[in-house]
Amino acid sequence: MKVTINGAEREFSGDQSMPILWFLRDELQMTGTKFGCGKALCGACTVHLDGQPTRACVTPMAAANGRSITTIEGLDGSVGEALKGAWKALNVPQCGYCQSGQLMQAASLLNDNPSPEDADIDQAMAGNICRCGTYPRIRAAIKMAAEGKS
Amino acid sequence: MSTLDRRQFLKVSLSGSAFALTAQLLPGRALMAADHEGGLSPSLFVNIDSDGTVSITCHRSEMGQHVRTSIVQVVADELEANFDDVQVIQAPGDPAYGDQNTDGSRSIRRNLTRLRQAGATARQMLRQAAAERWGVDIRECDAVQNVVTHTPSGRSLGYGELAAAAGRLPVPEADSVELKSRDQWRYIGKAIKHVDLDAVTSGQAVFGFDVKMENLHIAVIARPPVLFGTVKSLDDSAARAIPGVINVVQLPALQPPAVFNALGGVAVIATSTWAAMRGRDALKIEWDHGDNASYNSPEYMQSLLETARQPAEVVRQRGDAPGVIASAAHKVSAEYTAPHLSQAPMEPPAATARVSDGKAEIWACTQTPQSTRATVAGALGLEPEAVTVNVTLLGGAFGRKSKPDFSVEAALLSREQGAPVKVLWTREDDIRNGYYHSVSAQRIEAALDDEGNTTAWHHRTVFPTIFSTFNPAAMSPGALEMGLGFVDNPFVVPNMQLERGQAKGHVRIGWLRSVANVYHAFATQSFAHELAVAAKADPKDYLLKLIGPPRHIDLAAEGAEYPNYDDPLEAYPIDTGRLANVVRRVAEQADWSGKRAQGRALGIAAHRSFLTYVATIVEVSVDTDGRWKVDDVFVSIDAGTIVNPDDVRAQCEGGSIYGLSCAIGQITATNGVVDQGNFNDYKVATMPQSPHQVHVDIVESDAPPAGVGEPPTPPFAPALVNALYEATGTRIRDLPVPPIIATS
Numbered sequence: 001m002k003v004t005i006n007g008a009e010r011e012f013s014g015d016q017s018m019p020i021l022w023f024l025r026d027e028l029q030m031t032g033t034k035f036g037c038g039k040a041l042c043g044a045c046t047v048h049l050d051g052q053p054t055r056a057c058v059t060p061m062a063a064a065n066g067r068s069i070t071t072i073e074g075l076d077g078s079v080g081e082a083l084k085g086a087w088k089a090l091n092v093p094q095c096g097y098c099q100s101g102q103l104m105q106a107a108s109l110l111n112d113n114p115s116p117e118d119a120d121i122d123q124a125m126a127g128n129i130c131r132c133g134t135y136p137r138i139r140a141a142i143k144m145a146a147e148g149k150s
Numbered sequence: 151m152s153t154l155d156r157r158q159f160l161k162v163s164l165s166g167s168a169f170a171l172t173a174q175l176l177p178g179r180a181l182m183a184a185d186h187e188g189g190l191s192p193s194l195f196v197n198i199d200s201d202g203t204v205s206i207t208c209h210r211s212e213m214g215q216h217v218r219t220s221i222v223q224v225v226a227d228e229l230e231a232n233f234d235d236v237q238v239i240q241a242p243g244d245p246a247y248g249d250q251n252t253d254g255s256r257s258i259r260r261n262l263t264r265l266r267q268a269g270a271t272a273r274q275m276l277r278q279a280a281a282e283r284w285g286v287d288i289r290e291c292d293a294v295q296n297v298v299t300h301t302p303s304g305r306s307l308g309y310g311e312l313a314a315a316a317g318r319l320p321v322p323e324a325d326s327v328e329l330k331s332r333d334q335w336r337y338i339g340k341a342i343k344h345v346d347l348d349a350v351t352s353g354q355a356v357f358g359f360d361v362k363m364e365n366l367h368i369a370v371i372a373r374p375p376v377l378f379g380t381v382k383s384l385d386d387s388a389a390r391a392i393p394g395v396i397n398v399v400q401l402p403a404l405q406p407p408a409v410f411n412a413l414g415g416v417a418v419i420a421t422s423t424w425a426a427m428r429g430r431d432a433l434k435i436e437w438d439h440g441d442n443a444s445y446n447s448p449e450y451m452q453s454l455l456e457t458a459r460q461p462a463e464v465v466r467q468r469g470d471a472p473g474v475i476a477s478a479a480h481k482v483s484a485e486y487t488a489p490h491l492s493q494a495p496m497e498p499p500a501a502t503a504r505v506s507d508g509k510a511e512i513w514a515c516t517q518t519p520q521s522t523r524a525t526v527a528g529a530l531g532l533e534p535e536a537v538t539v540n541v542t543l544l545g546g547a548f549g550r551k552s553k554p555d556f557s558v559e560a561a562l563l564s565r566e567q568g569a570p571v572k573v574l575w576t577r578e579d580d581i582r583n584g585y586y587h588s589v590s591a592q593r594i595e596a597a598l599d600d601e602g603n604t605t606a607w608h609h610r611t612v613f614p615t616i617f618s619t620f621n622p623a624a625m626s627p628g629a630l631e632m633g634l635g636f637v638d639n640p641f642v643v644p645n646m647q648l649e650r651g652q653a654k655g656h657v658r659i660g661w662l663r664s665v666a667n668v669y670h671a672f673a674t675q676s677f678a679h680e681l682a683v684a685a686k687a688d689p690k691d692y693l694l695k696l697i698g699p700p701r702h703i704d705l706a707a708e709g710a711e712y713p714n715y716d717d718p719l720e721a722y723p724i725d726t727g728r729l730a731n732v733v734r735r736v737a738e739q740a741d742w743s744g745k746r747a748q749g750r751a752l753g754i755a756a757h758r759s760f761l762t763y764v765a766t767i768v769e770v771s772v773d774t775d776g777r778w779k780v781d782d783v784f785v786s787i788d789a790g791t792i793v794n795p796d797d798v799r800a801q802c803e804g805g806s807i808y809g810l811s812c813a814i815g816q817i818t819a820t821n822g823v824v825d826q827g828n829f830n831d832y833k834v835a836t837m838p839q840s841p842h843q844v845h846v847d848i849v850e851s852d853a854p855p856a857g858v859g860e861p862p863t864p865p866f867a868p869a870l871v872n873a874l875y876e877a878t879g880t881r882i883r884d885l886p887v888p889p890i891i892a893t894s
Contacts, residue, residue, distance in 0.1 A: 015393070015424065022424040026368075031360035032353020034545070036496050037577040041829040044496055072353035084351045091343045091796055094804055095214030096350030097357055097496040097545025122838040129829060131496050131546045132214045133807030135840040137800075 001065040005030070006074025012061055020064055021045050021056035024071060032072040032100050036129070043128030046101035047071050053108040072100035079110045082148045086141035094132035102128050106142050115146050195225060195268040197239075198276075202296065202310025204229070205237040209247035210257045211517045212240075213495075213544035213551070215801060215859045216344045217257045220793040223337040224262060228269030228330060230293045231309070233337055238345055243519025243539035251518040253552045253661060254715065255760035255857025258793055262855045266338075271327045272316075279316040280307050332852065341796035346543065357545045358500035358515025359574065366502070367396060367571045369563050370426045373415035373583045376439040376822035377657050378404060381416060385434035389418055392432060394425025399566050401559070406622040408658045410525045412559045413583055419567055423574060439822055445656035447589070447818035447825075451487055454591035457612045457651040458485065463626065466637045466710035469645030471597075474606035478597030482684045486594075486673040488885040489816035491587035492832060493662050497545020498575040503560035505530065506568070510537045514557045515544040522554035526561045548808070549661035553585050578827040585660025586817055588613040592673040596643075602685030604696060606645035609677075611636055611670065618655030625652040627666070629711040635670030635759060635864060637710040640726050641678075642698025648710070656822065663805070664860035667759040668812050668867065675755035675868030676883065679875065689872060690737045690754050697756070700727025715760055721854050722761040728788050729758055732765035732849065736786035739847050740767040749773065750781065753873025755865040760857025762789040763849075766806065766865035770873040776890040778874055780810060783844040785862060790853035802862040803844040809866025810835040816886045833886070 001012050005028065012023060024030045024047070033056055036044030040055035047056045048070040049063070075084070083106050086092075093099045102125070109116055109124035116124070121139055130138070197205040206225045212218045218238050226233045241247055249260065273293045280298040281288040284305060292299050299306040332339075349355040374380065386398040397419040404414040418429035475481055501514035503526075510530055516522045519539040527534045544551055556573055564571040575583075590613035597606040615631060617624035627650050637648055662668070675693075682692030702723035705712040714722060733756045737743075740752060749771045756765035769782040785802040792798050811834040818825045826832040871882040878893040 018424045022422060025360075026422045026424070029362055030353070031356070031362070034357075034497070035359060035574075036498075037828055039577070039828050039830070042496065042577075072351075075353075087351050088343065088347045091341075091347070091800065093214075093344065093347065093350045094216070094800060095212075095496070095544060095546045096346060096355050097543075099350050100353050103351065118842065125837045127836075129496065129834060129836060131494060131548070131808070131811070131834065133804030133835070133840065134800075135807060135835075135837040136803055136843050138837070139842060 001061070003064045003066070004068040006070055014061070016062040017060045019057050020047065020059050020061060020069065023061055024056065030071055030073055034097055034100055036098065042098070043105055044098045044101040046104040046128065048104060048108065051111070053105050072104060075103060075107060079107050079145070082145040083107055083110065083141065086144040086148065089144065090137050090141045092134050092137040092141050094134055098128065098130045102130065102138055106138070109142065110146060116142065195265065196229060196272045198272070198309050198313040200310050200313050202308050203237060204231040204235065204296065204309065205239050207239040207241045209241040209250050211252040211519070211541050211544055211547070212346070213252065213517065213547035214804070215257070216794065216797045217252070219342060219345045220258060220797060221261070221265060222345065223340070223342055223793055224265045225269040227335055227337040228266045229273050230295055232295050233342065235296070240541050242541065243523045245520060250520050251552060253517055253549060255860045259717065259761065259855045259857060262791065262793065266329050267324055267327060270329050271322060274322055274327050275316040275319050276309055276312050278319055279312045283307065283315065338793050340794065342794060355543050357497050358513070358542045359497055359545070361502040361513040361542060361572060363502070363504070363570055365569055367419050367421065367567055367569050368423045368426045369417045369419045369560070369571050369573045370430045370576065371401070371415050371417045371559060371573065371579070372430050372433050372435055373413045373579065374437055375582065376437070377408065377442045378406060379437050379439045380414065382436040382438045384416055386416070388432040388434070389429040392425055392429045394421045395429040396420055397567060398429070398433070399563060401562060408619050410521065410554045410558065411529070412555055412562060417559070417563055419563060419571060427576070442656045443822040445819050445822040447489070447820070451589065451591065454589070454612045454653055455485060455487070457653065458591045458593040458610050460651070462610055462649040462651040464647060464649050465632050466646065466648040466705065466708050468708045469606070471606040471608040471645040471647035474645045475595050475597045475608055478606065480598040480684070481595065482598065482681055483593070483595040484677055484680055484883055486592045486676060486883045488590050488669040488672060489818060490589045490657070491662055491812055491815050492581050492584045492817050493548035493550035494580060494832065494834060495544070495546030495548055495550055498577055498580040499551060499556035500572065500574050501557040501560040502570060502572040503557065503564040504570040505561055505564040508532065508536060510561055512537065512539045512557050512561065513542055514539065515542050515547070515551055516554060516557060517544065517547050517552040518554060522557045525554045526557055529558045530561055530565060548663045549665070550585060553660060577829070581817070581827050581832050582824040585619065585658045587662035587668065588616070588659050588666065590669040592669070594673060594677045596677070596681055598681065598684060602687055604641070604643045604681050607639070607641060607643040608647045609639070609674070610649040610651060612651035612653055613666070613669070614653040614655035614659050616659045616661065619658050619660060625654060626650055629713055631666045632711070633713045634666035635674065635757060636666065637705060637712055638703070638724055638758065639674060640703060640724060640729055640758065641696040643696065657819065663808055664759055664863045667757065667860070667864040671755065671757040671864035672867045672885065675757065675865060676871055679753070679868070679872040680881065690733065690742050693754060693756060694730055694733055697726050697730045697733065700725070700730065715857070717761060722856065724758065728763045729756055732756060732763045732786040732788050735847055735849065736765040736767050736784050739786060739845060740769070740784040742767065749877065751873050751876035753869045753871065753876060755868035755872060757864045759861045759864055762787065762856040762858065762861040764861045764865050766869045768866065768869040768873045770870065770877055772874070772877045772891065776878070776892050778877070778891055780839070780841045780870065783841045785844060786847040786849065787862065788849035788851055789856045789858050789861070790851050791855040792848065792858070795848055798848055798858050799846040801858050802846040805860070805862025806844050806866050807835050807840050809863040810840065810870065812863065813867040813870055814886045
């Protein structure tokens with residue numbers, strides 16, 4: 001099967017039931033996408049599959065056949081740059097481990113809704129756990145990115 | 151700011167280094183220059199290349215507290231090096247650095263002075279080299295931002311041009327090196343952004359899970375579900391049949407004490423993570439659960455409570471609290487319980503080991519590279535010098551990663567396999583086979599006089615001790631744990647008696663952010679509020695009355711052993727004036743007396759831990775169904791001298807939200823097996839449950855630096871339940887706080 005990762009086409013001939021996460025991390029050595037729970041409960045592994053936020057830890061390679069995946073390493077464009085800039089401006093990350101997933105989830109939110117209210121942010125980000133407790137800064141950074149864009 | 155890994159650094163340094171400085175284990179020992187021609191000791195803090203590159207070594211583990219930034223701030227300030235151009239080197243585990251165990255909120259409090267000296271010594275040597283070059287007095291030579299200038303003539307030389315000559319000078323004695331005055335600080339005390347921001351936001355940061363190397367094997371382990379359980383029978387045929395599975399290895403059974411040793415069980419080694427995980431799922435293991443299969447949380451909690459109701463060993467005594475209470479007209483009593491918790495860092499434990507030719511190299515997300523080195527050496531029968539421990543970034547830690555058991559597993563498996571092995575813990579492994587925050591029960595009784603003054607306080611704490619992890623016979627909490635918010639009770643009550651009961655440990659008990667302070671502050675600060683209610687007083691005013699006049703508490707005079715976080719009481723007294731100050735400041739910040747909207751209420755708590763004073767106000771709202779929510783949080787913190795105010799803020803934000811998680815999470819066991827396994831049943835705070843903002847007020851202080859990473863956590867849970875009481879009239883004494891609270 002073929003899958004496009006951050007714009008580059010890749011071949012995959014292994015176990016189609018393997019989650020996308022391990023293709024990225026073990027085979028492509030792209031370790032920006034993180035393992036946190038393995039059950040789609042924490043959001044650390046969030047990637048975009050054809051633009052939709054997707055938990056790579058439970059999504060099998062079969063679901064990626066012929067489709068396009070964007071990871072943190074490929075997060076760019078106006079939304080991605082605005083978010084990364086806001087993350088840095090507000091010194092959001094503490095340990096940083098969950099932040100790839102937070103950024104990918106936030107990018108999906110802003111792609112769908114360029115001016116999210118607090119309730120929209122809560123709803124979109126509810127499945128992305130941060131044990132360092134950076135939630136207030138993530139919220140502020142999403143708003144900053146949204147304002148910078150609009 | 152750029153970073154450089156240690157290998158690259160060594161290569162660069164060996165080829166072109168001119169000047170290196172070593173700071174030694176003990177504060178006050180002389181700083182020594184290493185041989186500038188290449189004999190670079192690994193115990194470097196400062197290195198300046200002849201091309202002008204300044205490298206600063208961080209010997210503490212980065213787990214979200216931004217220590218890689220704050221240490222550079224300190225050294226670069228005194229060195230007068232341009233912060234943005236500094237290369238940060240992460241130190242491997244080596245006693246030459248001094249203590250590296252990144253716990254106990256002590257990176258800054260224990261290193262501020264010695265790292266300032268390391269930077270200042272280098273600066274002085276660079277000035278001396280310039281003075282000799284120009285034949286002038288050193289006092290006419292200023293070092294500013296990587297350049298030494300002869301002020302009268304305006305001549306100048308860059309640090310790189312001076313490095314070789316400076317490296318040949320004798321190192322001045324520490325007491326002859328002048329440190330900057332506070333008003334000269336350029337970086338210390340400034341909000342500087344974290345050095346790893348670019349790496350983190352681009353997915354390039356390397357954590358323990360992310361270590362890569364040639365021929366790397368991946369292992370996951372089926373560990374005994376019950377502590378000290380053993381494998382009765384194993385059928386690994388299905389596992390071995392899975393493509394990618396290379397080997398199935400039974401690890402030696404763990405014998406008490408657990409300490410930091412591998413838990414035992416059955417490892418599946420594979421060419422990929424997925425194959426290893428599938429292989430583990432396919433193992434057929436029958437376990438002998440052993441004695442700890444008797445461990446059932448509800449019955450165990452009852453036994454803790456029964457112990458808490460009986461007289462126990464007195465650890466601090468003032469006056470006659472039991473006598474006063476027995477004859478008092480007004481008595482208040484309450485029992486508080488709190489369950490086990492799991493640190494649950496977002497990155498579960500992970501370690502890579504390469505063992506060959508009588509040597510071992512480890513790459514791990516460890517808080518404690520030195521005990522990793524010692525424990526791995528012991529497990530492999532090697533000298534510590536034969537073990538190298540490289541520290542990756544840590545994806546959170548909170549105390550879990552101060553236990554090196556996962557590195558031991560990797561080392562044992564690498565030796566067995568004859569190949570590099572990375573051991574990955576899944577979330578279930580982390581939740582079910584942890585080093586748990588202790589379960590606890592406490593009982594407090596008090597007497598009130600007719601004016602509502604508390605005249606006696608009698609408090610008993612019962613919990614299985616951390617020491618049971620190291621000595622199965624240990625039944626009583628140690629002075630260490632008693633000193634975490636229990637014997638150091640700051641209240642001015644004339645009669646006080648504090649006691650510790652006995653309890654047996656059935657799981658590995660370990661540290662979690664602020665440790666026993668969590669449940670001791672929960673009980674003490676909840677009960678302070680209950681007394682205010684009984685006295686019909688304002689809770690903030692009553693808390694201030696309990697804290698009493700400004701004074702330094704002399705615990706020794708009341709028979710208490712008190713380690714004071716291993717720092718001297720002379721420098722860090724228990725200062726009730728500073729505690730009262732943060733209470734007053736947080737009340738002002740939150741507009742304590744101001745009117746709140748319907749359904750909203752405030753709760754307050756204050757606690758000294760890790761030598762730092764924190765007061766927290768939590769504002770909650772409760773809807774008509776009893777569903778509660780934290781709307782706002784206010785924190786006032788006095789941590790003495792601080793290095794980076796934005797990092798202090800971040801720790802107050804995160805520490806409060808961690809405190810919220812401590813209030814809603816629980817780990818329980820049935821027949822010795824932990825009931826929870828992942829974030830579906832081990833509840834931690836999510837964004838919708840968390841406050842939109844944590845308002846942080848930092849007391850400006852030139853007192854000695856104190857802890858920051860842990861102190862914001864303990865006051866949160868009591869402030870929360872106090873607020874919920876104000877909102878509903880219902881008192882939560884047993885954690886976790888339920889999601890719905892009936893109004894009474």
